[in-house]
Amino acid sequence: MHQPQTGFVIWFTGLSGAGKSTLSHRVGEELQRRLAHVEVLDGDEVRTHLSKGLGFTREDRDTNVLRIGFVSKLLARHGVAVLVAAIAPYADTRQRVRQGIERFVEVHVDCPLEELEARDVKGLYARARRGELEHFTGISDPYEAPASPEIRVDTSRHSPDESVAMILRWLEQHECIPAVRDAALADR
Amino acid sequence: MHQPQTGFVIWFTGLSGAGKSTLSHRVGEELQRRLAHVEVLDGDEVRTHLSKGLGFTREDRDTNVLRIGFVSKLLARHGVAVLVAAIAPYADTRQRVRQGIERFVEVHVDCPLEELEARDVKGLYARARRGELEHFTGISDPYEAPASPEIRVDTSRHSPDESVAMILRWLEQHECIPAVRDAALADR
Numbered sequence: 001m002h003q004p005q006t007g008f009v010i011w012f013t014g015l016s017g018a019g020k021s022t023l024s025h026r027v028g029e030e031l032q033r034r035l036a037h038v039e040v041l042d043g044d045e046v047r048t049h050l051s052k053g054l055g056f057t058r059e060d061r062d063t064n065v066l067r068i069g070f071v072s073k074l075l076a077r078h079g080v081a082v083l084v085a086a087i088a089p090y091a092d093t094r095q096r097v098r099q100g101i102e103r104f105v106e107v108h109v110d111c112p113l114e115e116l117e118a119r120d121v122k123g124l125y126a127r128a129r130r131g132e133l134e135h136f137t138g139i140s141d142p143y144e145a146p147a148s149p150e151i152r153v154d155t156s157r158h159s160p161d162e163s164v165a166m167i168l169r170w171l172e173q174h175e176c177i178p179a180v181r182d183a184a185l186a187d188r
Numbered sequence: 189m190h191q192p193q194t195g196f197v198i199w200f201t202g203l204s205g206a207g208k209s210t211l212s213h214r215v216g217e218e219l220q221r222r223l224a225h226v227e228v229l230d231g232d233e234v235r236t237h238l239s240k241g242l243g244f245t246r247e248d249r250d251t252n253v254l255r256i257g258f259v260s261k262l263l264a265r266h267g268v269a270v271l272v273a274a275i276a277p278y279a280d281t282r283q284r285v286r287q288g289i290e291r292f293v294e295v296h297v298d299c300p301l302e303e304l305e306a307r308d309v310k311g312l313y314a315r316a317r318r319g320e321l322e323h324f325t326g327i328s329d330p331y332e333a334p335a336s337p338e339i340r341v342d343t344s345r346h347s348p349d350e351s352v353a354m355i356l357r358w359l360e361q362h363e364c365i366p367a368v369r370d371a372a373l374a375d376r
Contacts, residue, residue, distance in 0.1 A: 037266040037267065039262060049254075049255065049258045050238065050255055050258065052251065053251075063240065063241075066237075067237065067238055070237045070238065071259055071262065074227060074259065074263060075263065075266065078225040078227065078263065078266060078267070078268045079225065079266070079267075080266045
């Protein structure tokens with residue numbers, strides 16, 4: 001199986017409910033077909049292992065993001081393709097993480113706030129609007145959207161399949177992953 | 189270069205000043221000659237990245253050790269040889285870390301307390317005896333020595349060179365690392 005010398009980190013940033021977890025897991029599954037070493041670090045899961053006790057102040061969020069960045073860097077420098085799904089709302093904290101990592105791919109999982117509030121799968125936006133959740137990104141806490149991410153997907157306009165395809169195409173074009181030969185063509 | 193499918197974790201446990209950092213770095217250098225992917229996680233360094241703000245109560249120590257264990261597990265399952273130098277004073281916390289890791293090699297870096305107090309390179313034991321340092325392992329905090337570690341080295345009786353050689357021999361015998369061919373013999 002193809003295994004590049006250097007790994008890379010794909011960081012899915014965006015508001016709650018935009019689709020970061022879904023896309024990171026979907027892309028992770030695709031990468032596992034093409035690479036020997038893939039690891040998905042989902043923000044919610046990782047918080048329990050790395051950042052139990054931290055809250056959602058700016059300082060605590062930064063500590064959490066930098067910790068995930070530290071672990072991602074360790075994995076990537078040993079050839080692992082790391083997919084991180086974490087809001088990471090502050091631009092300069094994302095920048096600090098990027099600086100430590102040789103190949104860093106920022107994916108802005110974009111979706112208009114109105115759409116997210118309309119979906120509100122977990123009911124969190126309604127609770128945040130009622131003031132029941134403090135420090136809720138997009139409502140009572142800032143989100144600094146990436147100015148020039150490597151990839152931007154708009155999940156209000158594209159299906160998960162389309163977004164996954166867009167991300168894989170980018171990774172192929174930038175030689176992070178090998179292109180998959182078309183099975184039909186290969187059979188001729 | 190030889191690269192096993194599965195990595196492993198070598199955890200150097202022992203009292204402050206016993207030689208955990210020295211041995212982990214020395215063994216790490218040797219492994220780097222034989223394996224493609226080696227990572228040394230030194231307790232003191234790692235604390236700043238993973239556990240800033242944690243203290244030395246039992247709960248905080250456990251959190252720190254489990255976090256290092258989590259990161260080690262991630263690296264090892266992608267084929268990395270991970271060397272950890274961290275006191276990890278509680279036997280059942282070390283046991284919890286071990287359970288998550290396929291190949292776990294516990295190295296007890298042993299040295300009598302009297303010898304460590306006599307050396308006291310950093311003056312920490314004297315300060316702990318004067319009551320200036322709370323929760324100091326071996327003085328005011330417990331250290332549960334491993335009952336049956338994979339390897340035990342006594343740094344009061346063996347030089348660093350001898351301890352490193354003993355650890356490498358064990359790793360060769362258990363096929364964690366390839367044996368190095370004797371250069372003189374290979375040249376015949």
